[in-house]
Amino acid sequence: MEHLSRPGEEVPGTSDPVTRLRLDVTSETESITGAPSGARARLLTAARSARRPAVTTGFVSSFAGRVAAMDALLASASPADWTQKIVEGWTLQQLVAHLAATDSLVAAAIGAPVAGPPLAANEVLTRTADMIAYADGLTPERTRADWLDQAEAIYAHAAPMEPSTPIDPGGMSFPVADHLLARMLETWIHTDDAAKVLGRALPRPITEHIRPTADFCARLLPWTMLLSGVDGGDRAVRLTLTGPGGGAWHVPLDVARPATPDDGSPAHAAITCDVVAFCFMLGGRGAPATFPAQLEGDAELARLVLATAPALSGP
Structure with missing residues (x-):
């Protein structure tokens, strides 16, 4: 399996988060087309054991898959990577704070724990500004952990809900399933933004998530x-x-x-x-x-x- 590393880096093994992600995606694909055997099966088992279990079923799974991809990228980021400008003039840490900000509107709408300071408004730009200001006083690792813990709380609270249940984060009333697809799309796009700047190659989502x-x-x-x-x-x-x-x-x-x-x-x-x-x-x-x-x-x-x-x- 090909792994694309930064110039001058050694190709990492299964301890590298992005490699583990690539192996996990291969595993999900092969579970549809036919189970792997021999050395490939043992490698996949070892890779999966080093990661948090992913949400693989239900309408929350597409969002969960892209959160796993972003988290793999963040786990592989160096201290210098966290200060790189990614998009909108935001550093990687500020970009993660933005994702946490938008996610927090969904978390509040479904009764999940909200990361960061109390919500001042049900509006993306204001919440993003508040979350970036809050993240400026945190380490990158804490910003990553707050974002990930909130995303996992969203899975847990949304999974038993009826997918058609309307919620209105940001003032947009759509079914909860659609809001999680919107979160999947934004997380996918911003993960791609960051991967391009940091020179990392990530697998695209599996067909069942696209x-x-x-x-x-x-x-x-x-x-x-x-x-x-x-x-x-x-x-x-x-x-x-x-x-x-x-x-x-x-x-x-x-x-x-x-x-x-x-x-x-x-x-x-x-x-x-x-x-x-x-x-x-x-x-x-x-x-x-x-x-x-x-x-x-x-x-x-x-x-x-x-x-x-x-x-x-x-x-």
Whole structure:
């Protein structure tokens, strides 16, 4: 199995958190395609024993998987890595504080313990500023531990809930399952931001975690248009996302009419693109004007859908 290390580093063994993560992802994939045998099986067993057990079932599992990926990256970070600027002018420690801030709105909404200072407002930017100020007085290890403990409390409190239960962290009322998919997507994107700056290679989520996230992103399209001041009216698009975890959806551009798996219903336009690129574009990574996609039918409508897609993305 390939491991990509920093230039000049020795390739680590299973004690390295990122290597263990890669092995764990391989294990999850092979549990679907066929169990590993011999030396590979023994190596995977040893690697898993060195990590906290991951949440692998239910609607919380996609978020849990990306938290595990970020935690593996943080576990491998050097003291200098924690002071690197990652995104939005934030250091790695401040980025983790931002993730903890947004997670804390979900934690408060479901009655889980909230990390950091008391919530002053149910709003991301204010909470982020408060959490970054709080983290400035902590060690990186404590910031990481507070973020991780809160995320694990979210799993524990959310898992027995009915997935359709509405909650409104940040003033956005959606089912709890969708809010955890939103947390998965942001954690995935910011983990990727950090991995690129730190020169580490992380495995992408397994197919079973990408698919519900892609479905969530497809269902967001009428909302991103509405938030952008665009009336989708009675129009619809067919969205085909390629690659592992992808699929095809019929997406009415009216928030009152939910997107569904594509059944061949008439659509005014069709968009075909890579599933991961699409999810990242909704998360604010990639310019819609140059986004690589195949467009059919009403090309103007398709381009409008793509242009408004990142409307819900934040820092």
